[in-house]
Amino acid sequence: MTKVTTVPSPAGRFMSSVDGPPSWSVVIPVKRLHRAKSRLAGLAGNRRWELALAVCLDAVRATLACRAVQRVVVVTDDHHAATALRELPRAERALMITDDVPDAGLNPALRHGATIASRQDPGLGVAALSADLPALRPEELARVLAAANRAPRSFLADAAAVGTTLYAVRDVDSGGFTPAFGGSSRARHRGQDVVELDLRGVDSVRRDVDTPADLRAAAALGLGPVTGALLADLAPHLMLGPDGTTRAR
Numbered sequence: 001m002t003k004v005t006t007v008p009s010p011a012g013r014f015m016s017s018v019d020g021p022p023s024w025s026v027v028i029p030v031k032r033l034h035r036a037k038s039r040l041a042g043l044a045g046n047r048r049w050e051l052a053l054a055v056c057l058d059a060v061r062a063t064l065a066c067r068a069v070q071r072v073v074v075v076t077d078d079h080h081a082a083t084a085l086r087e088l089p090r091a092e093r094a095l096m097i098t099d100d101v102p103d104a105g106l107n108p109a110l111r112h113g114a115t116i117a118s119r120q121d122p123g124l125g126v127a128a129l130s131a132d133l134p135a136l137r138p139e140e141l142a143r144v145l146a147a148a149n150r151a152p153r154s155f156l157a158d159a160a161a162v163g164t165t166l167y168a169v170r171d172v173d174s175g176g177f178t179p180a181f182g183g184s185s186r187a188r189h190r191g192q193d194v195v196e197l198d199l200r201g202v203d204s205v206r207r208d209v210d211t212p213a214d215l216r217a218a219a220a221l222g223l224g225p226v227t228g229a230l231l232a233d234l235a236p237h238l239m240l241g242p243d244g245t246t247r248a249r
């Protein structure tokens with residue numbers, strides 16, 4: 001199994017360039033809000049859709065703020081989410097929203113998003129990124145994409161080292177955009193000979209949230225503003241560190 005390791009330079013920066021021009025389109029799938037985040041039903045009750053919305057707003061906001069990203073393509077059939085996403089900073093210039101075609105689940109939605117992205121910006125790499133990343137930091141995403149520049153196809157495992165949060169293909173026109181998200185997708189991506197990005201210090205890109213324990217871990221990293229405000233209302237105990245202080249960013 002080949003891995004790409006990004007080595008810190010003496011100055012503490014990473015050797016792959018993160019300061020070059022934006023070179024990626026990022027496709028973000030957003031499931032219909034009322035059907036999403038079922039594993040958080042116990043925590044959020046009938047406000048589950050608000051939590052799903054907050055998480056995707058923070059993930060897309062951070063992606064739009066990432067200097068390695070030229071375009072964000074959100075694949076969704078949720079009109080409420082689409083309206084809120086269009087209000088984000090930089091959305092007018094950099095965000096496209098496309099319908100969930102063929103409405104057959106996550107991976108077909110991502111392939112559709114990649115087709116739209118490469119038609120809109122030929123020549124850019126295309127990365128699929130989970131929307132479940134409420135602590136996402138733009139500079140960490142830039143580091144991951146800089147590492148992805150060094151392999152034809154690559155992926156980043158999630159915090160549990162079982163799933164995947166990012167799947168990247170440098171040259172979509174030459175084919176091979178075949179994401180296999182869902183469940184134990186890390187093993188599936190490795191089995192397809194997709195290079196696993198072996199990076200330190202990118203916890204916010206790995207930290208997807210499916211359960212209350214995941215949300216607590218994301219809060220420890222520092223939640224984005226929308227999820228932070230909602231969680232402070234819904235479940236303030238998840239926002240407290242061991243010393244009892246709040247950990248919102």
Ligand SMILES: Nc1nc2c(ncn2[C@@H]2O[C@H](COP(=O)(O)OP(=O)(O)OP(=O)(O)O)[C@@H](O)[C@H]2O)c(=O)[nH]1
Nearest residue numbers: 029030031036037038039075105106109130131132
């Ligand atoms: N557009 C689109 N996005 C999807 C679909 N299924 C999942 N996603 C997105 O894929 C990512 C991972 O989703 P999952 O963890 O599988 O599903 P979830 O609804 O967030 O959570 P659970 O209900 O707990 O499984 C999130 O960004 C979802 O919004 C789909 O059918 N269409």
Ligand SMILES: C=C(OP(=O)(O)O)C(=O)O
Nearest residue numbers: 163164181182183185210
């Ligand atoms: C979709 C995935 O994960 P989850 O369903 O846990 O969000 C994945 O890791 O491929």
